[in-house]
Amino acid sequence: MSADEVNSVEQGTQATESRTLPSSLVIPGIKGEMVQLRPATLDDLPLMDELQAYHNASSITGKDAQAERALVHTWVSRSVAWERGLSPEESGVGDPESRRTIAWSVLADSNPDDDDVDDRTKVIGMIFLIDIDSWAKSARIQVMLGRDYRGRGYSRDAMPRVMTYGFAPEPAGLGLHRIWVAVPEKNTRSLSVYQSLGFIKEGTSRHALWDDANQRYQDQIVFGTLVDEYDPIRSLDVFGMHLIEDNPGVKEALAAREHSLAMEVNDSRSKREAREAANDRLSNDLASLIGGDSAEEKAAASKTSTKNDGRGYNWPNSNNGDEDRNAKRSERAWWRNLVNRSRGGNE
Template identity: 25%
Template sequence: MKWRRLKMSDKHARLLTGERVYLRPLNGEDSELYYQMFYDEETRWLTGTQKHNTKEQIARYIERKAGDDSSVLLLIALEENDKVIGDIAIQDMDRGNRTANLRIAIDKVEHQCMGYGQEALLLLLDYGFGILNLHRIELEVYAYNNRAVHVYEKVGFVREGVRRQMLYYNHEYHDVIMMSMLENEYRARYLL
């Protein structure tokens, strides 16, 4: 995986670049885009999102995240046309214990099952373990999101447990699967 310094000559500043996607920071101009992503019905279901936010709340959220040194929030964009297809974040970083949480969302069905999410995950894992010097990256995924579970396991995340009936969504309770990857597991899999 490659990472590079922000390059202002690009249409958008790129933090991490892969073969088909790149990850870039959000800026004030992305508020409307992020708001639209936030209200995609399929994305809300897959991420278990229940909260409703106004455009102003989204803009303030982006502004807060820009100054938050315990998280890295990035948009996932296609290399071929700069189209934003989702977001990914390392958050809740605990520098003392070198741990963090990861989340990702691909916003439309036509961009899912194309390998974009996997590529974005690998870019951010490389950044998290390499640049941020994390030892453990964890995530949670809803048990009904089988595609995401498959991708996380394929990338190397290990199931640690289940939080039973943690989410109440659409008149039903759903389990949450807890997964993690350790630095040495990442290095053994991707750096040899």
């Protein structure tokens, strides 16, 4: 990607960035290798009870089953209201901050076009982008699976694809800047998944949750990742999954990734050129202290007495090029080389 193309991507991103959410949203379906995601409906809510999705909630999310169930009903209601173009107040559950939520039902099926089977029988859980804050470009992600579907890799297939959509620039995605999660300290399985996805530990809320099973308080760990940190390819590859290019936001995410890599290359090139320029200045400065018939000979003479120190600079602090590799370090000191060369011989 050329410098002009990089600038074009930057200008295009800035031009489309908005601090408000649309009044209605067509929630896209998302394909996975193990699961399919479709917009959750109110009719899907009883299925979560049948799946025992709220079993052991205090260990998974840090909330009791009754509270978790009420939250899921709220999130799905808000998601459906947004699809219908209703305001948060009209959703039936309200939202004082006018934030939005997207809820997808997770279907354990790799063929969403199979019309012979009611897809409600394939639902194994839900995944959410919660409290989408258009001003801060932030959202929280959470997965809830039925009791018998946990630990099988379904969330590892679904989460990266939802995050790719969330981070993709508008209108292909939500244009988020940050996605975060909050996890009870005892939920080590989820902590491992989030770290594998590239989430970074941001902090700990001490004794923020009650562990009912062990009758004690537990910490809540907050993890987050930013749009310029998230790699849609690596996040899937770490779990042996593959990118599905016709998923929403994937093409834009790949373009942004290419843009980021191009910026890194340009930055690396600039730093290399700066090091080379500094190196040339150092050589010329040293050459001015060394005898010789011309500036070129002086520079060449100074370079023969230098050695790269690993930081991109050729410091004359070794016997680089000397035949006697066993000479004492003091005899190879850069200032001795300068003195010897200025005198035209050895001490």
